[in-house]
Amino acid sequence: MTTTAPALLTRLRGPLTFLALIAAALLLLPLLLEPFRLNLFAQYLCYAIVALGISLAWGRGGMLTLGHGVFFGLGAYAMGMHLTLASTAADPLNTTGLPQFMVWSGLTELPWFWKPFTHPATAIAAAVLVPGAAAALLGWSVFRQRVRGAYFAILNQALAAAFVIFLIGQQHLTGGTNGLTNFPVFAGHSLYSPTAQTTLYTITVLTLAAIYLLFRHVNNSRYGKLLIAIRDAEDRVRYLGYNPTWAKTLAYALSAMAAGIGGALFVPIMGIISPSLIGVIPSIMMVLAVAIGGRYSLAGAATGAVLINAAETTFAETFASGWIYLQGALFVLVIALAPHGLAGLTRQAATALTRPRTRTTPPAPQDTTTGSPA
Amino acid sequence: MDALITQLPVGLAIGAVLLLAALGLNFTFGQMGVINMAHGEFIMIGAYTAYVLHAWIGVNPAYSLIVALPVAFAVTGTLGWLLELGLIRHFYGRPLDTLLLTFGIGMILQQAARDTFGAPNVDVPAPPWLTEGITLGDIRIHYARLFILTLALTAVAAIAYYLNRSRQGRQMRAVIHNRDLAAVTGINTRRVDATTFFIGSGLAGIAGVALTLTGPTGPTLGTNYIVDAFLVVVIGGLGQLRGTVIAAFALGMLNATVEAWTDASLAKLIAFTAIVALLQARPQGLFTVKTRALT
Numbered sequence: 001m002t003t004t005a006p007a008l009l010t011r012l013r014g015p016l017t018f019l020a021l022i023a024a025a026l027l028l029l030p031l032l033l034e035p036f037r038l039n040l041f042a043q044y045l046c047y048a049i050v051a052l053g054i055s056l057a058w059g060r061g062g063m064l065t066l067g068h069g070v071f072f073g074l075g076a077y078a079m080g081m082h083l084t085l086a087s088t089a090a091d092p093l094n095t096t097g098l099p100q101f102m103v104w105s106g107l108t109e110l111p112w113f114w115k116p117f118t119h120p121a122t123a124i125a126a127a128v129l130v131p132g133a134a135a136a137l138l139g140w141s142v143f144r145q146r147v148r149g150a151y152f153a154i155l156n157q158a159l160a161a162a163f164v165i166f167l168i169g170q171q172h173l174t175g176g177t178n179g180l181t182n183f184p185v186f187a188g189h190s191l192y193s194p195t196a197q198t199t200l201y202t203i204t205v206l207t208l209a210a211i212y213l214l215f216r217h218v219n220n221s222r223y224g225k226l227l228i229a230i231r232d233a234e235d236r237v238r239y240l241g242y243n244p245t246w247a248k249t250l251a252y253a254l255s256a257m258a259a260g261i262g263g264a265l266f267v268p269i270m271g272i273i274s275p276s277l278i279g280v281i282p283s284i285m286m287v288l289a290v291a292i293g294g295r296y297s298l299a300g301a302a303t304g305a306v307l308i309n310a311a312e313t314t315f316a317e318t319f320a321s322g323w324i325y326l327q328g329a330l331f332v333l334v335i336a337l338a339p340h341g342l343a344g345l346t347r348q349a350a351t352a353l354t355r356p357r358t359r360t361t362p363p364a365p366q367d368t369t370t371g372s373p374a
Numbered sequence: 375m376d377a378l379i380t381q382l383p384v385g386l387a388i389g390a391v392l393l394l395a396a397l398g399l400n401f402t403f404g405q406m407g408v409i410n411m412a413h414g415e416f417i418m419i420g421a422y423t424a425y426v427l428h429a430w431i432g433v434n435p436a437y438s439l440i441v442a443l444p445v446a447f448a449v450t451g452t453l454g455w456l457l458e459l460g461l462i463r464h465f466y467g468r469p470l471d472t473l474l475l476t477f478g479i480g481m482i483l484q485q486a487a488r489d490t491f492g493a494p495n496v497d498v499p500a501p502p503w504l505t506e507g508i509t510l511g512d513i514r515i516h517y518a519r520l521f522i523l524t525l526a527l528t529a530v531a532a533i534a535y536y537l538n539r540s541r542q543g544r545q546m547r548a549v550i551h552n553r554d555l556a557a558v559t560g561i562n563t564r565r566v567d568a569t570t571f572f573i574g575s576g577l578a579g580i581a582g583v584a585l586t587l588t589g590p591t592g593p594t595l596g597t598n599y600i601v602d603a604f605l606v607v608v609i610g611g612l613g614q615l616r617g618t619v620i621a622a623f624a625l626g627m628l629n630a631t632v633e634a635w636t637d638a639s640l641a642k643l644i645a646f647t648a649i650v651a652l653l654q655a656r657p658q659g660l661f662t663v664k665t666r667a668l669t
């Protein structure tokens with residue numbers, strides 16, 4: 001009977017930590033951080049949402065997605081298009097009803113694919129469904145033909161490169177290099193007010209938590225086990241009678257949807273979306289964050305994204321050159337020495353601390369309770 | 375059709391550079407399963423080698439290009455050899471990890487170039503005997519483009535000779551076909567791997583020198599070509615020459631012609647769609663090396 005209370009505590013430790021983190025993020029941080037810092041932190045959380053998706057596709061499914069910036073960008077542009085239209089409509093000086101960059105490019109009518117985005121609900125739905133559908137289409141067509149591993153990674157990267165060149169080239173439709181920006185209004189409210197920013201932050205925290213729980217559930221389900229099996233030995237899974245194509249396509253699409261949601265939240269928080277935020281290099285940085293945090297752990301991946309982006313804002317301005325060397329070195333060090341990332345390191349440290357010292361003294365027979373954490 | 379003909383020299387020149395870049399990638403990928411993302415930076419280093427020879431050491435521009443080719447081959451080849459020796463050989467069998475690892479190396483090399491030569495582009499003057507061109511009907515052919523094409527074809531011929539006639543090249547093919555069997559027959563696969571890496575990286579250096587003829591040289595020079603070079607490998611198929619040559623010129627022509635009649639921004643998306651469509655029919659690329667090894 002005496003072991004019940006600690007056992008219960010061990011079992012509840014995960015959920016309790018999770019709730020404590022959310023409570024701290026929702027109640028404490030808005031009080032502690034000034035609005036500018038809170039806004040920055042909300043941006044990092046958007047990248048954490050993307051990181052959850054990459055962890056699902058890469059850590060679980062073994063699909064190295066070097067082009068997640070594309071899906072992040074699709075979500076971000078869906079939201080950005082709506083915000084641009086809403087702000088144009090609210091602007092009394094703009095008589096054309098067209099976004100500024102379209103007027104400058106000589107357009108007289110709104111392009112057809114912009115029209116659905118006048119309504120916020122369509123924009124939000126598109127921010128989730130368009131990345132999901134794009135990933136499902138690409139994933140299905142290549143996984144079906146057993147194109148995988150490095151080939152898949154290279155195709156992803158090529159997609160990111162092509163997407164960015166397209167966005168820059170079609171300036172009259174997409175805003176070009178400048179991207180979409182200058183949207184102060186969402187659903188009749190000013191986006192720049194502190195209350196709006198706090199609301200956005202709260203939504204981001206809750207979304208992150210919800211997606212974390214969802215992906216955790218996916219990982220612990222039979223389907224999650226199947227993904228691991230496919231990652232480690234796809235052909236054997238096929239011999240066992242499963243169809244890896246569908247399992248992989250689903251994981252890839254879910255991962256892309258998470259990236260799309262991250263992008264859609266990112267735009268009103270950041271106030272801009274442009275091709276330089278979603279190209280080949282930003283995409284690979286998203287992967288770096290997950291590698292550092294720990295690709296096999298959802299919590300690790302999300303933490304990695306927050307840490308690497310926080311480090312970026314801190315270091316990039318003061319010593320840009322050194323920061324790039326450090327990033328490169330981090331890539332090498334993490335892959336070479338800690339493939340499980342920070343999550344793996346903390347787990348190792350935890351077991352090293354709690355494990356009885358078997359090297360110096362013989363293991364204490366059957367007395368496992370003495371090994372409880374100090 | 376007109377566009378196809380007038381763009382022919384441009385497309386062939388782009389294809390030739392892609393070919394030089396992809397040759398090295400193809401063999402390191404096909405033989406060792408290593409995705410070397412730093413390959414693009416080796417191209418950049420090759421280009422800067424030509425710049426250093428001209429601007430720092432002051433080699434006469436009339437023949438600095440000819441000097442730069444072997445020097446760049448040696449410089450980038452040695453870098454690649456060191457990279458294989460120090461890092462990559464510990465990660466054989468983990469292709470995705472080598473990809474990220476070498477990307478980190480690439481970032482460091484790129485920033486080193488930026489710190490050494492400055493962020494703005496530099497120019498390497500073409501030798502006087504390559505600045506002219508000839509006109510055949512509607513087609514304007516620059517000697518520089520002709521030179522790049524000749525260079526690429528020479529490289530292909532040299533590699534073909536190496537693979538088919540020389541002892542080391544045959545050993546390399548044996549390792550590509552089946553590493554374990556090759557090792558059993560007494561081939562020193564470690565040495566073959568190192569040689570392959572040296573040659574592959576050296577070819578990147580030559581591609582870099584060739585690129586100085588087409589435009590300015592900057593720290594991000596390689597990044598612009600690396601994605602396309604990898605696509606050439608994916609389309610062409612691993613471990614053999616034929617597919618790489620065809621795929622390089624096909625992608626070069628596709629880029630040049632589609633750019634001519636729509637605009638550059640759509641060209642890449644169209645090319646990407648075409649590649650995914652091609653993979654539906656030939657998931658392993660155009661040509662494959664038949665092997666009995668389990669994958």
